[in-house]
Amino acid sequence: MRTTKRYLPVAAGLLLLSSLTACSNSADDGPAVPAGPVPEGLEKFYAQQLEWGDCAPYATNMMATQAFAGDGLECARLTVPLSYSEPQGTTITVGLLRRQASDPDRRIGSLVLNPGGPGGSGMTTAAQLSGAVGNTELGKRFDLVGFDPRGVGASEPAVECLTDAEMDADRADMTAMDGVDDVADAENDAKEFAAKCAERTPHGEKMLANLGTRDVVRDMDVLRSALGDEKLTYLGYSYGTRIGYTYAETFPRNVRALLLDGALDPEQDMVESLVAQAEGFGGTFGKFVEWCVGRPDCALGRDAGTAVQAYHELVRPLLDEPVKLPDGRMLSYEDATTGTVASLYSRQLWPTLNQGLATLARGEGTVMMALADMYYERGPDGKYSSAQEGLVAIRCVDDPPVTDRERIEEAQAEYVEKAEFLDSGLPPSSARDACAFWPVEHTSEPHLPDVDGVPPTLVISTTNDPATPYQAGVNLAKAMNGRLLTFEGAQHTAFLSVGNACVDQAGIAYLVDGTLPPEGTRCR
Template sequence: MATSALLVASLAACTTTGKATPPAPTTESHPPSGPVPAGLERFYGQSLTWADCAPYATSEDARSAFQAKDIQCARLTVPLDYAKPAGDTVTLGLLRHKATDAGARIGSLVVNPGGPGASGMVAAAGLIKPATGTGLAKRFDLVGFDPRGIGASRPAIHCLTDAERDADRADDSETDGSPAGVQKQEAQEKDFAAKCAQRTEDGTAMLANVGTRDVVKDLDVLRSVLGDEKLTYLGYSYGTRIGSAYAEAFPKNVRAMILDGAVDPDQDAVESLVAQGQGFGTAFTQFAQWCAAQQDCALGRDAAGAVKAFQDLVRPLIDFPVPVGDGRKLSYEDATTGVIQALYQESLWDTLNTGLNELKRQRGATLEKLADIYNERDSDGRYGTTQDAFTAIRCVDDPRVTDPAVILKAQQEYVKVAPFLDDGRPASAARDACAFWPVPNTSEPHVPNVEGLAKTLVISTTNDPATPYQAGVNLAKGLKGALLTFEGTQHTVFLQGVKCVDQAGVDYLVDGTVPPEGTRCSGQ
């Protein structure tokens, strides 16, 4: 959920005219760098063969992103289960843009955009242009990786077919909080969990080892194989959880780490849901105030009445979805998903207003397209795997929530802090797929123990809709790192054109200089 804005910005940045000439394959080897855990020597010292990225594309987004110039891709092999390093293995997709000034090269900058479930390869390709503009591309190899089970990595997490995903989006049964409605929702969630185990290669063995616990071990293997004694890392959104977990597991292996759009390290699934709801509620308020100043505001010229105007507009979709062509209809779920997608960044607010004005005329194409972007549905009706991976990873990263009273309270609190998402019907106490997950969780939220960690830099945005500002404050405190505040309404900000933020981040990554305590940035 928390990566869409970055992904959209990245794809726009990386698209090129004409296809780049594929690079000739090259094999590189380095002796293991830094400490090597016992039994993992063959992984830490493996060779990588860098070649054309086109065969790694698994989606329309990836095909577009991988047309960027001067990129190479490779596969990294890691244990499926680190407790059994001699057993089965999985592979991770890697993308690299080499430093353009070999004499000034510092090392690799490894990127993860979060999700969980988003492609680090696609994100890294999209960051080439801004990294070039800020000078980072001269000093660092820009490296993106698809975490285990995601994107080009193999095997990939797979739960629903394209047709099943379309049907799920069209079904608004989650608005039915009656006993029969709860029973139906839970049957669907249980079926989803079973399909994930059935359709993912290696089944429960794979699902048991896709969490952040294992990703950080993969990240340390990657650090060594790239020839870096210490890791330089850029994590966005849920990528901050990977970063903080790596900092705890390998504190002395960190050179520098920027964590932007932080996930609170000590917040459980219920607390995170409510906090995120508050973030989107605040972003909707900001949108409503902007919209009220526009002559054609779909919600009227009085921002105070925007929530009711929005509810009056979208609630009828529960019973009367709007046709959008190709046999599809705009459901209530898709309408609200499209709105959430647009709230990730102010640049989409005009598009959102257009979509809401269309809905007033019983047209839903724009909101449906926004929902398609969020769900990674391409023009041919095919889906990426992000949503499947999102659920699978969250189900092993957090303890499951099974108490109906706790679930009901969370849903009620959610619509209090995000009233625009109140569907007007009794809240549901239905358990989600994680309650029926076939394997136990392997992690749980906590303040990390990071003794010996180098100074980190956390960037937090005051009106971040997906990862509220206080989460960044808490993460910086937990890591004993520096905090950089950006005053704005968007999700993540580094390398997105805000000069104050970009300069502070570049200075830190290049020479370790953190901004003075209390530093705040605004504007562009």
């Protein structure tokens, strides 16, 4: 989750054993009849048979091609209505990937996951996690199932807004960074982006209007039934936590267990989310500085007090003079700061960030551009995934647009106050983003979810998470009447991703048998 120059925030006890084990009847390809409750008029969707097969045809980019080549992976398509208000009308498909439970005799059911974004590929994430969970109780007792939400990745159709060449040009275009004099130009670009999304996405405005979390959770309930599970076991990261708590509110009686890691605060609007995220990025950059200045090769020097100034001296010149790369592209200020932010998501990337800043000091931008490309999911072949377009499209239909110019300026000023390293030195702009010109109405509002009757949820929150601040997890655990597990670290999300035995064991125990960690548990 990160904002770009044109888009405001994207910036999110014991259960009864009987309810834990009675959630799936078999590991077959699909039920002969629907599993669990079925909304009226949707019987044919809930009873569909999934046809699992080779995953290679589902890969839409180089990252997916590599991930889908793993052993024991199979893929399928789930058919769902484009509009749930017209179930007899146009249908679309949702891409699925699974790794079957390695101990089928003890199989509990399916563990459905989403990595966030919004716009992230659950199929790719499931493929990447399949090896890590293989020898755990999770891998032995659950089918691991990742899905690409409607409009994303292998799901068809996918959101289409910009060509690959237009994405490159958009990243290199710095006119929207020039301050208040360019508000009209920036808003014209935002309008053009929104118009292209409606024009180029198959089914146009109707697809965009039915793209949000409201509809994703309905797809996920169809998936639950098609997998043969009477109740859903779900793992959601980042924005995937929003999918989780929205599903719980929509289908409270269909929940078996929800593990939500890296929470979005359900009550925050776009601006509040932006400002909270800035505090997260600023705090994690400070942790990076602490790590860096202790090294003799730190690109920002050996004094933490002057590190932000040193960073500005490296990246601000790019506003006027981007660095030309061997492939002919130009490293812009936005790409350099995006590469920096991308590196804050995981401590494993800090040495690469230090290297990138050191080479930037010598007038070389290849490493910083590679970090930005990683964030934007641009492959070596120059092709982008649908993640960024999906991110904007989903957020624009999920939340009310921000149109108050004064509030936009105030939010930007507060953003760079909390994340000082991202201060370009230019005045804040009052330009509205693409969501202000979105061609369809939003379908959700920030609110506390009503989860009466939902089993206790496990929420994991990281103390120095750059993208989804710790307090959001505290708030969500309270809202879900669940249990908070604190991970003391500096990165985005923790379960199955940092190798922390305390976090992983607690999460697996919860998903397998419903055991919640003791109140106040902290993992280091």
